[in-house]
Amino acid sequence: MSAFAGTYYTAATDNLEAYSRAIGVSDEMIEKARVMEKTGPESVHLEIVVDGKKVTKNYHYKGQVHFSETLTVGEEVEITGMGGRTRKVLLTKEGDSKFVTKESGPYDSTTTYDLEGDEIAVTLCGGGVTATRKYKKL
Numbered sequence: 001m002s003a004f005a006g007t008y009y010t011a012a013t014d015n016l017e018a019y020s021r022a023i024g025v026s027d028e029m030i031e032k033a034r035v036m037e038k039t040g041p042e043s044v045h046l047e048i049v050v051d052g053k054k055v056t057k058n059y060h061y062k063g064q065v066h067f068s069e070t071l072t073v074g075e076e077v078e079i080t081g082m083g084g085r086t087r088k089v090l091l092t093k094e095g096d097s098k099f100v101t102k103e104s105g106p107y108d109s110t111t112t113y114d115l116e117g118d119e120i121a122v123t124l125c126g127g128g129v130t131a132t133r134k135y136k137k138l
Contacts (some may be wrong), residue, residue: 001073003096004115005050007060008135010043011119015131022127023107029083046120046135055091055099072102 020030034109038044042067047058054071058065069079071091080086087105097115102108109126118137123130 001055001093001096001099002050004048004055004099004113004120007045007047007119007138008073009041009045009138010039010133011136012039012134013132015129016124016133018128019124019129022129023109024085024127026083041138045138048120073099 015029016033020033025033043061045060047060049056049058054070055073056068056070059067067081069089071077071089073091073093076088076090078086079089085106087107090102092100092102099113101111101113102121103111103126107126109124111125112123114121114123120135122133122135124132
């Protein structure tokens with residue numbers, strides 16, 4: 001999983017608002033998150049730090065960390081997200097180029113991170129809706 005380590009910018013997004021609504025994100029949080037739909041080097045940056053079985057995801061915008069979470073492969077943890085909702089998250093690893101988070105709580109969701117060269121393809125599935133996001137390494 002160390003191949004994931006680095007900083008990436010948002011290169012493309014698709015269907016994020018519909019996905020957010022399907023998992024019950026409030027209108028207020030959807031409005032605040034619109035910045036995450038911007039693409040290009042000036043967009044939200046995803047920094048991934050890998051330390052053994054621990055993976056930390058830091059989301060930066062304009063030089064500041066706006067959201068951060070640390071997960072350990074195979075351990076379920078309880079996390080409070082940006083909207084204040086608490087959920088349980090389990091991180092699993094599938095080879096060296098894929099990891100998956102399964103979330104449960106006020107909603108059920110699966111997010112897959114596929115490393116493809118210098119890009120990460122993220123697929124979010126929840127509430128019967130699928131969204132995608134692509135990140136490109138800086």
